[in-house]
Amino acid sequence: MNAYERFEQLVVLALSLIIASVILMALLQLCRRVVPLVIGGAIDPLDHDVFQALFGSIFTVLIALEFKHSIVRPALRRNSIVQVRTVLLIALLALSRKFVILDSAATPALTIAALGFATLVLGIVCWLLRERDKDE
Numbered sequence: 001m002n003a004y005e006r007f008e009q010l011v012v013l014a015l016s017l018i019i020a021s022v023i024l025m026a027l028l029q030l031c032r033r034v035v036p037l038v039i040g041g042a043i044d045p046l047d048h049d050v051f052q053a054l055f056g057s058i059f060t061v062l063i064a065l066e067f068k069h070s071i072v073r074p075a076l077r078r079n080s081i082v083q084v085r086t087v088l089l090i091a092l093l094a095l096s097r098k099f100v101i102l103d104s105a106a107t108p109a110l111t112i113a114a115l116g117f118a119t120l121v122l123g124i125v126c127w128l129l130r131e132r133d134k135d136e
Contacts, residue, residue: 020068034057056100059100089126091122092119092123
């Protein structure tokens with residue numbers, strides 16, 4: 001490994017530790033808030049507002065995990081750090097989270113349409129990248 005590759009590995013290691021600590025803190029906060037409610041029977045997952053808040057928080061942790069994984073995996077294989085398909089999939093996860101927490105009654109129709117269009121475009125780009133990789 002040359003000096004720059006070693007530097008890149010150190011940066012990836014530092015980012016991984018930072019992201020892992022953020023994920024751990026988010027998971028602990030989620031457990032601290034949800035477990036007492038579940039044990040006490042105060043949480044009703046069928047309540048729309050509770051569902052939005054709970055799954056929005058879970059999605060946030062999942063997005064952070066995927067983000068960390070997207071940094072570590074290529075670094076271990078000595079590939080390029082930025083993987084376009086992975087970035088697109090993380091963006092799709094973030095949009096999915098947005099749809100889960102979205103209050104459709106208070107959100108303008110144009111905003112929902114724009115989010116839907118963004119999701120469609122990201123999906124098409126992911127599909128095109130997959131098709132391109134099949135041909136190679």
